[in-house]
Amino acid sequence: MIRTYLKYIKNLVMTEPKKNIISIVGTTGVGKSQFSIDLAQAINGEIINADSMQVYKKLDNITNKHPIKERAGIPHHVMDHVNWDEKYFIHRFSKEANDAIKDIHSRGKIPIVIGGTHYYLQNLLFNNKTIEGAPSDKNEQANEIQLTEEQVSILDGPVDRIFETLKTIDPVISEKFHPQDRRKLRRALEIFYRTGEKPSTIYHEQKIEELEESSLRYNTLLFWVFSDPEVLKDRLDKRVDTMMESGARSEIEELYEVYEKQDPKPDCGSGIWQVIGFKEFLPWLDSKGDESVNDKTRKLLFENGIERMKIRTRQYAKYQVKWIRKLLSVELQKEARFNFKYGGKLYLLDATDLTKWQENVGKIGMEIARQFLANGPSAVTIPQAPEHLQDIIPKEDFFSNFKSNKTLGSESNWKHYECSVCKDKDGKPLVAVGEASWKIHIESRRHSRSVSAGDKKRKHEELIKQYSKRKELSKTEKDDYTESK
Numbered sequence: 511m512i513r514t515y516l517k518y519i520k521n522l523v524m525t526e527p528k529k530n531i532i533s534i535v536g537t538t539g540v541g542k543s544q545f546s547i548d549l550a551q552a553i554n555g556e557i558i559n560a561d562s563m564q565v566y567k568k569l570d571n572i573t574n575k576h577p578i579k580e581r582a583g584i585p586h587h588v589m590d591h592v593n594w595d596e597k598y599f600i601h602r603f604s605k606e607a608n609d610a611i612k613d614i615h616s617r618g619k620i621p622i623v624i625g626g627t628h629y630y631l632q633n634l635l636f637n638n639k640t641i642e643g644a645p646s647d648k649n650e651q652a653n654e655i656q657l658t659e660e661q662v663s664i665l666d667g668p669v670d671r672i673f674e675t676l677k678t679i680d681p682v683i684s685e686k687f688h689p690q691d692r693r694k695l696r697r698a699l700e701i702f703y704r705t706g707e708k709p710s711t712i713y714h715e716q717k718i719e720e721l722e723e724s725s726l727r728y729n730t731l732l733f734w735v736f737s738d739p740e741v742l743k744d745r746l747d748k749r750v751d752t753m754m755e756s757g758a759r760s761e762i763e764e765l766y767e768v769y770e771k772q773d774p775k776p777d778c779g780s781g782i783w784q785v786i787g788f789k790e791f792l793p794w795l796d797s798k799g800d801e802s803v804n805d806k807t808r809k810l811l812f813e814n815g816i817e818r819m820k821i822r823t824r825q826y827a828k829y830q831v832k833w834i835r836k837l838l839s840v841e842l843q844k845e846a847r848f849n850f851k852y853g854g855k856l857y858l859l860d861a862t863d864l865t866k867w868q869e870n871v872g873k874i875g876m877e878i879a880r881q882f883l884a885n886g887p888s889a890v891t892i893p894q895a896p897e898h899l900q901d902i903i904p905k906e907d908f909f910s911n912f913k914s915n916k917t918l919g920s921e922s923n924w925k926h927y928e929c930s931v932c933k934d935k936d937g938k939p940l941v942a943v944g945e946a947s948w949k950i951h952i953e954s955r956r957h958s959r960s961v962s963a964g965d966k967k968r969k970h971e972e973l974i975k976q977y978s979k980r981k982e983l984s985k986t987e988k989d990d991y992t993e994s995k
């Protein structure tokens with residue numbers, strides 16, 4: 511009761527309306543930066559970088575920083591500030607990006623986040639609470655309640671006793687975990703000891719809270735600048751060639767000078783060293799001090815580097831599209847519960863034909879942003895994708911069968927199923943938790959092996975029984991015979 515009341519007060523007093531944010535996603539080289547500048551100028555925005563390579567100082571070409579002279583004076587945050595010998599982490603990004611958002615909002619402007627590194631973006635846009643996390647929060651709040659000696663001895667005792675105790679105080683939650691899952695059973699029982707509340711009740715309340723709250727931190731408008739993959743492939747290849755002509759080569763050499771001096775050599779899977787366009791040129795860079803390598807070979811090594819850089823760029827673009835479709839869209843679709851009142855709709859802009867950029871990207875994007883900012887996320891009247899690209903964005907029915915465990919009523923899946931033929935490693939009857947895993951079990955090879963082994967055994971036992979019956983019978987017959995005699 512008290513908790514419900516407090517929650518009510520908290521909602522009344524502390525809930526501020528969510529602020530607006532715009533995010534632009536899309537593959538590398540598709541024109542996100544260009545669009546972000548146009549947008550920032552039109553709506554009074556500032557740009558926040560969410561690309562893990564563009565945070566590093568200099569190297570403007572190989573990290574694809576939008577040229578300063580083409581930025582139209584729009585401030586860019588979280589960019590170009592990390593030394594090469596530093597490793598940049600998500601926590602630092604999170605802090606810097608959130609500080610920038612606050613700062614931009616405080617000046618009455620709109621933050622525009624350009625995604626490159628997906629988990630950075632995900633972390634920034636969504637507020638993901640985990641079920642597992644919450645009971646321990648409650649646990650912390652109630653830490654003053656000391657455990658009795660008996661309670662401690664139960665918690666530290668055999669798992670069977672923990673299970674039996676939990677079953678008596680909260681039969682519902684006891685069925686949620688496997689009877690041998692000591693860690694989870696113990697935690698559930700400890701929550702009860704420390705809070706005096708049934709873990710299943712706490713779990714239920716928390717589910718309700720999750721369903722009531724959107725996971726978006728801000729009112730979020732998302733743009734996906736999209737290009738047909740075949741067209742993009744050519745564009746990416748050409749871009750690598752242009753980069754090489756406009757200074758990438760000397761950047762790579764500068765980076766190599768630092769790389770070479772380090773002992774041991776830096777790991778090309780971390781820090782700035784993972785940038786596409788460094789590792790690929792290492793054979794060429796290494797050959798420069800080697801007198802046994804002639805100019806022709808050296809030239810080949812360089813061309814080979816370009817080829818590999820192109821391949822890796824294409825792979826990266828493919829991976830980015832996959833992430834947008836499979837992960838980002840699924841996460842966003844959960845906002846359907848709130849009729850997208852905090853935004854969360856992904857608007858696809860067709861950047862395939864660069865000669866129609868203004869028409870297909872600039873104008874439409876600007877109009878969507880204008881509607882969103884003027885009258886809120888629900889006010890946008892423009893469709894999420896142009897007619898011919900409707901299939902790219904996952905459809906509603908794609909999600910209708912999408913089973914989330916974050917629904918109420920999942921408690922009905924908390925049930926133990928004991929197999930009558932299979933045994934666990936301790937020789938106890940095997941237990942499956944939930945109907946789904948029980949179904950999997952009874953269709954498993956393990957189970958059918960146990961069944962057929964059981965059948966053989968039974969047949970064998972029947973044979974023995976029949977045999978002894980016959981013996982018995984013949985004995986009676988004999989007795990009959992003797993008796994009748």
Ligand SMILES: [Zn+2]
Nearest residue numbers: 929931932957
């Ligand atoms: Zn079985």
